[in-house]
Amino acid sequence: MKNNLTLHPESVSAQQRCDLKDQKPIVLWLTGLSGAGKSTIANALEVELHARQRHTYLLDGDNVRTRLCGDLGFSEEDRQENIRRISEVSRLFVESGLIVITAFISPSLRDRAMAREIIGESAFVEVYIATPLSECERRDPKGLYRKAREGLIKNFTGIDAIYEAPVNPDITINTVDESLHESIGRIIHYLDEKFSR
Template sequence: MQENKKFIIPHRGKITKQDRRRLKGHKSFILWFTGLSGSGKSTIAHAVEEKLFEMGVHTYVLDGDNIRTGLNKDLGFSAEDREENIRRIGEVAKLFVDAGIVVLSAFISPYRKDRQFVRNLVEKDEFVEIYVKCPLEVCELRDVKGLYKKARQGIIKNFTGIDDPYEEPENPEIVLETDRETIEECVEKIINYLAQNNYLEV
């Protein structure tokens, strides 16, 4: 199988990423939401998408649970499978960036090296790490999906924050404290960051 890789020759079309961006009227990049289960990643990602959509920005949300029902349904939650989960998502997100689309990725993505891997896939100004920070006890109180309860009972194994670690981002572009800030405040903080750093211009 590895031997056949030498016969793979990528085809380059005439339409470039810059061409697609000009057509859409804005830059393309990844907004990477990371944080514990129940911290608010998906809720905020979709709220930001709605705001960007209103502004005429072409977007798409990649959500952890949704991806695991299709593309990554063959993966479990071991450290190796988590790494492969993020690797695949990173490659998909890179394709969206090349297509001229703003992709909002909402994944626990607990390991720093995996998040750094995705950052390294794209150009310097195409990855915005957003740490959706929320204390474990608050996430457990929310427990919308009942996952923490199952993890505490031993029904779910390798659950981040319980019996598997979460490595906090060391230098995220944006930090949202969802135990203190409303969804509206979080959305405003992200939009302001994008505007102030010229992400919403061609």
């Protein structure tokens, strides 16, 4: 069936969409353990960017899992497909000229490398929310760590499934030692330095 597909040329280019919005479209890929603070930071970051009149879209793990990826489980294969779909959607949003903020555990180095490849090196910013497992378990906002420790959830990242921390992230955020305001400020500073038009 793929042999019968033909890409249709676009009359409006990605650069024209970018110019209209007067911003550099990128993907801020927030990764870290469950309970690390990814969603909290992502939401606060979008509020700040919106206040600066930036055009954004936020893709959050649980929200995407209920719709676009509602047919997927949590096997290694399903997790990889989850990240692949998110990456493809993010790439489309970048081509539309948006600043995309994603908040996904995305535990594997391989899968994040795939995301970077799909989205494009120049548009991919890896943000590691480096909250220690002990702190994530202490917070446990959804009660998932407790359930995982009781054996009620299998393949839970950090307990019986591995999280591979980024080797060389663009930004590292430590939510134990800095406030939400400080974390957002550091991300905004990075964006101003690297992507201001």
